[in-house]
Amino acid sequence: MILTKEQQAILQGEKGETLAKVMKTLVMYGDAFEAEKLVPITSKYNHLVTSFGLKVMSPVYDLMQQLLDADVSSEQKFSVDPRPLDKNVPANFLQNLVFNKFMYTKQDFYEGQLDKLGLIDKNAFTCTCYMDEVGNKPKKGDVLSWAESSAVVYANSVLGARCNRNSGIIDIMGSIVGFVPYFGLLTDEGRKATWVVKIQTTKKPEAQLLGSAIGMKVMEDVPYIVGLDKWIGNELNDSTCAYLKDFGAATASNGAVGLYHIENLTPEAVELGENLIAEGAKEYVIDDAELERVNNNYPVIWKNPDAKPKLCFVGCPHLSLEQLKDWTLKLEAELKKNGKKKVTVNTVFTAAPGVLETFEKTEYAARLKATGVITSYICPLMYMYNPLCKKMPVITSSNKLRTYTSARYYTDAEILETITGGRN
């Protein structure tokens, strides 16, 4: 890697040992990918994945403290993934004991560190930082140092920004030095598709199921998806962006996708079309049978596979304002149809604090509350890490949550039916 004189000086310790180690980390990281240089970060804000003060992650907080003690924090402020806890989310006495006394014991301490390192504000805790209500929305071509797989894939694919799948800690280190190594998804070559995915379904594919299938097939490669615009349109409106948010999260968690192109829809695909497809790209055809196969192959790790669900999470990644409104309408209709007033399973919808604040000002908030659904800002994954929650039969519309926890995945329609008492 060729460094500028300034970068070289930092590496050699002229600005202190800690900053030298930060630079060494980024250089070694870049060297692993034959990066020839470091390039400046251009986005207004960063986004960090580590939002939780989990006792086992103490080495992370120790490292953060080294950065703070050496006064090497950056000028670039950041948003961060969701908080782990909210007293409004149902949890029994023992579950709460584990949360508060054994798991997230360093939450306040870590949030203090985040504040000092450059957190935008106390509400900047969401995986969907790019929502208008949150305001961390990079421009096309912006170079980022983000982490959070669902946010990276959204920023790259839907917004046309440029970011590698950075790990936690690497995210903040990029901000500190102001540069990231130039490789992979920052480069034109790295953004070319080595898979062509042909959608041949007879109906609109479920976003997180489709994402899961594609993620598991292509792993970290870039797919160029043909035939999806037929179902979701060729305009990046609220509804389509919400679909892509969920789709991308599934590709990134079930596989390792950092960028996808959707013909006639996503910005680079609209601009470059099939020129984005690399020579020798592999093909993957997805029809109804393939989606069914993928869905049927998810492992069910409930002790009793026929158990009645005790909790339902919707919103991993966090829901958009439109999704909250849409779910309110669907719930009202389905509850009425089934002769119910409230949901029959404890159900939590999660969204960004900023989105929830805006939602609260609409007529839909009271209507959703009347259905018995609880809204929260937490990360459902953080909740499910609790071993006492792991034992509970929990259902979800998130394939990301399914991947990391014991929660069982169902489509939106199946979830709707189940929580409104229409499905045994």
Add this chain to the structure above:
Amino acid sequence: MKQFKGRVVTPGEVTAEAVVTKEGFNTLASLQMALQFGDKEVKCGDQSNKELYGKPLINKALCLPQTIGSTTGGLVLYCACSMEKNPACMLFANHIDSLAAAGAVLADVWVDGVTMPVIDGLGDEFLSYVKDGMKITVKADGIVEVE
């Protein structure tokens, strides 16, 4: 005994018993429960990985194509090394991915006294050949011996 040549991502020499997956290794799903709840064997917690689920990973030569999943994966690996609950080495058939690279580099730069050699580019033949339980020796120059 067969030899494979790869690229050194983080240096070191070690001999360990192989544990093998041909699927993407989901670092967060595999390690987080074991680290969180003090599992001394660091048994793989990823129920989607039928090859590794439930198998001890600590001090093993983890042989894999690449890692997948959450971008917390890198820092989970870093924490595993900090807690000395890491695999003995990580041997990638493919080019290392960005999350594993981050974890390996963070451990190499910021953790004193723990070495976890990471070699990539060992090839598909390596992953086809190596089986659970085989003796793996990693040399400083990226040579991996499999017995």
